[in-house]
Amino acid sequence: xxxxxxxxxxxxxxxxxRQAVSSAIDVKIDLISLERPRQESLGEFALPCFRFAKQAxxxxxxxxxxxxxxxxxxxxxxxxxxxxxxxxIDANSLAxxxxxxxxxxxxxxxxxxxxxxxxxSSPNIAKPMHIGHMRTTVIGAALSRIYSHLGHDVKxxxxxxxxxxxxxxxxxxxxxxxxxxxxxxxxxAHLLELYVRYHEEEKNDKTLAVDAKKYFQQLESGEDNQTRxxxxxxxxxxxxxxxxxxxxxxxxxDYVRGESWYEDQLDDMIxxxxxxxxxxxxxxxxxxxxxxxxxxxPSLVKTAHGTTLYATRDLAAAKSRWEEFKFDHSLYVxxxxxxxxxxxxxxxxxxxxxxxxxxxxHIPFGLIRLTEGKLSTREGRVIALVDxxxxxxxxxxxxxxxxxxxxxxxxxxxxxVGLGAIVFHDLKHxxxxxxxxxxxxxLSFEGDTGPYLQYTHARCCSxxxxxxxxxxxxxxxxxxxxxxxxxxxxxxxxLPQAVREAAAKREPMLIANALLKVAAAGNGFYRxxxxxxxxxxxxxxARLVAIDTLRKTLALGMKLLGVPTPQEM
RNA sequence: GCGCCCGUAGCUCAACUGGAUAGAGCACCUGACUACGGAUCAGGAGGUUGGGGGUUCGAAUCCUCCCGGGCGCACCA
Numbered sequence: 290x291x292x293x294x295x296x297x298x299x300x301x302x303x304x305x306x307r308q309a310v311s312s313a314i315d316v317k318i319d320l321i322s323l324e325r326p327r328q329e330s331l332g333e334f335a336l337p338c339f340r341f342a343k344q345a346x347x348x349x350x351x352x353x354x355x356x357x358x359x360x361x362x363x364x365x366x367x368x369x370x371x372x373x374x375x376x377x378i379d380a381n382s383l384a385x386x387x388x389x390x391x392x393x394x395x396x397x398x399x400x401x402x403x404x405x406x407x408x409x410s411s412p413n414i415a416k417p418m419h420i421g422h423m424r425t426t427v428i429g430a431a432l433s434r435i436y437s438h439l440g441h442d443v444k445x446x447x448x449x450x451x452x453x454x455x456x457x458x459x460x461x462x463x464x465x466x467x468x469x470x471x472x473x474x475x476x477x478a479h480l481l482e483l484y485v486r487y488h489e490e491e492k493n494d495k496t497l498a499v500d501a502k503k504y505f506q507q508l509e510s511g512e513d514n515q516t517r518x519x520x521x522x523x524x525x526x527x528x529x530x531x532x533x534x535x536x537x538x539x540x541x542x543d544y545v546r547g548e549s550w551y552e553d554q555l556d557d558m559i560x561x562x563x564x565x566x567x568x569x570x571x572x573x574x575x576x577x578x579x580x581x582x583x584x585x586x587p588s589l590v591k592t593a594h595g596t597t598l599y600a601t602r603d604l605a606a607a608k609s610r611w612e613e614f615k616f617d618h619s620l621y622v623x624x625x626x627x628x629x630x631x632x633x634x635x636x637x638x639x640x641x642x643x644x645x646x647x648x649x650x651h652i653p654f655g656l657i658r659l660t661e662g663k664l665s666t667r668e669g670r671v672i673a674l675v676d677x678x679x680x681x682x683x684x685x686x687x688x689x690x691x692x693x694x695x696x697x698x699x700x701x702x703x704x705x706v707g708l709g710a711i712v713f714h715d716l717k718h719x720x721x722x723x724x725x726x727x728x729x730x731x732l733s734f735e736g737d738t739g740p741y742l743q744y745t746h747a748r749c750c751s752x753x754x755x756x757x758x759x760x761x762x763x764x765x766x767x768x769x770x771x772x773x774x775x776x777x778x779x780x781x782x783x784l785p786q787a788v789r790e791a792a793a794k795r796e797p798m799l800i801a802n803a804l805l806k807v808a809a810a811g812n813g814f815y816r817x818x819x820x821x822x823x824x825x826x827x828x829x830x831a832r833l834v835a836i837d838t839l840r841k842t843l844a845l846g847m848k849l850l851g852v853p854t855p856q857e858m
Numbered sequence: 859g860c861g862c863c864c865g866u867a868g869c870u871c872a873a874c875u876g877g878a879u880a881g882a883g884c885a886c887c888u889g890a891c892u893a894c895g896g897a898u899c900a901g902g903a904g905g906u907u908g909g910g911g912g913u914u915c916g917a918a919u920c921c922u923c924c925c926g927g928g929c930g931c932a933c934c935a
Contacts, residue, residue, distance in 0.1 A: 327878045337877055339915065349915080372915090373878065413935075453935060548935090574933050585860075585931075592933040599935050626929050628862060655863080656929075692897065706897085717883095718871065721863065723928060729884090730870060734897055736883040737871085744897050752894050783874095790874080802872070805882080812898060821894045836894095858897075 298782035309362045314341050332377035380772035387778040391838050397785035400440035407433045409622035413450035414527040415480040418674040424654050427715045429622035430540045431797040434849045444543045451547030457505025462487040476526035551605040555597045558605040565641040582636035611645050625653035652795045655723035682707030705853035712851050713739030716797045737805050739852045745808040749840035750856040752820050760837040761830040770831035777810040781842045804846040811839045
């Protein structure tokens with residue numbers, strides 16, 4: 290897979306500069322990596338000369354100024370500032386190059402021939418989705434789109450929590466206190482009520498736990514019994530609810546496969562582990578010892594009373610996916626609290642001697658906490674995901690009523706803005722960090738927010754709409770008119786690198802930050818450069834193209850993140 | 859107790875993975891012309907990067923020891 294990646298945005302300039310420096314100081318081009326100057330005013334690229342000073346037998350500042358004198362790069366001016374060499378791209382070719390590049394539909398894209406699995410969202414059946422599910426859903430969906438844009442064949446997998454002893458408990462509760470009427474009316478709420486009641490009464494009623502175990506064994510038996518029928522009903526009802534949420538986020542899965550989907554592969558999994566010679570018995574349970582892999586806690590694949598566990602199912606899922614997809618990458622967008630589980634998973638497979646285990650990767654993210662403490666479904670410390678969405682949309686609607694009461698499609702736009710705020714807020718932070726859920730902050734529409742991007746996008750659409758003509762062809766415009774937009778062109782030109790880095794680090798935040806810079810520069814641009822009504826056809830044409838390029842770039846980035854792009858708001 | 863993650867402006871977060879004077883938003887203060895949308899823009903104030911020590915040309919970033927917070931540590935998922 291050593292095809293050279295396509296050059297987008299500032300890439301062409303970076304490459305030219307690196308080539309020139311490489312031959313000037315006789316250092317392999319791979320070793321020359323450009324950085325960003327401290328201040329944008331210094332230029333677009335910087336090269337710290339410390340690393341090459343020794344070989345050149347010059348002090349870093351001397352080398353920098355020597356290079357500044359010697360280098361002659363077309364359309365690039367270089368200047369030494371102390372030990373740094375700063376490169377500044379000629380304004381005209383910057384504008385021309387970036388606009389041309391960003392107008393391409395595949396801007397920041399690639400055609401990497403890879404198969405990438407992304408497992409994300411994965412809510413539990415019979416429980417409402419809460420804000421804890423938001424991060425995996427939003428991050429997973431964003432990563433999927435990013436890889437897709439880079440040409441990967443992406444398989445989105447929703448690994449529903451639809452199996453396990455909890456369903457024995459739920460069925461036990463259902464048998465005692467369940468109500469068909471309530472179930473039909475508010476399915477998830479009723480199931481949650483049963484779940485909570487089970488845990489309350491379990492302490493005093495020992496027969497509950499006995500029943501729960503019995504029902505789960507019935508479920509696992511594979512027979513077509515009453516327990517299974519009940520479970521199927523719960524699953525279907527839950528999925529209907531989940532799908533409503535996914536539809537609002539604009540997310541589609543390629544495979545909705547719960548843990549139960551791997552049910553008939555579990556025996557084979559245990560057999561396979563036995564054949565690999567990695568299993569042993571411990572207190573009646575079947576385990577895989579991982580001490581040699583540096584993990585003290587063994588992986589438990591079968592309980593003493595013969596039922597399978599989370600680990601068993603995930604092992605089966607991993608193997609099944611390998612056999613089906615022969616993936617290049619298999620990413621698990623799952624909370625950081627499950628780090629040990631994934632280490633164990635990979636370690637077990639490693640002990641079994643499979644090579645593809647290395648292609649599996651846990652993408653952890655910090656958990657969402659409330660100011661009152663950790664989320665707990667049982668203790669009622671939850672915020673339902675739909676509540677967050679609804680409140681945000683409601684607030685967006687209010688805002689529209691205030692700012693733009695004549696807007697057509699108010700409801701649709703309110704939905705787009707409300708969701709955009711939430712999605713962007715989630716993706717703005719580094720994955721790994723815990724976040725404290727704060728209504729005020731999540732529902733903010735000002736400053737570095739989703740609505741800010743949407744607003745900038747809408748302003749562009751507005752100008753283009755008022756122009757009442759098609760966006761001019763590129764070969765028909767005078768780029769010298771756009772020389773003043775340096776900040777904007779640089780911001781747009783840096784998006785492709787942000788996309789590549791976001792993909793490599795599995796960190797959508799990098800795109801979010803790059804987009805904020807584009808929007809900020811864009812707002813400055815149309816403030817300083819009046820587009821319409823200048824009575825200068827040449828000027829208007831070029832600036833229309835500029836606005837269209839800004840609009841297009843924002844739309845691309847927002848699409849990757851999952852932030853809707855209304856044309857008016 | 860052991861392992862992993864985190865600690866940066868009053869608050870929420872950045873800082874190109876070792877580079878230049880640590881940057882944004884919120885909140886606070888000041889300002890924006892009958893110009894394409896004020897969900898915007900321009901400016902001000904705000905910092906001993908939790909603390910000590912070390913590595914080197916150079917540290918928020920790397921190593922080490924403390925302090926503080928979070929998560930996890932086999933018959934739940």
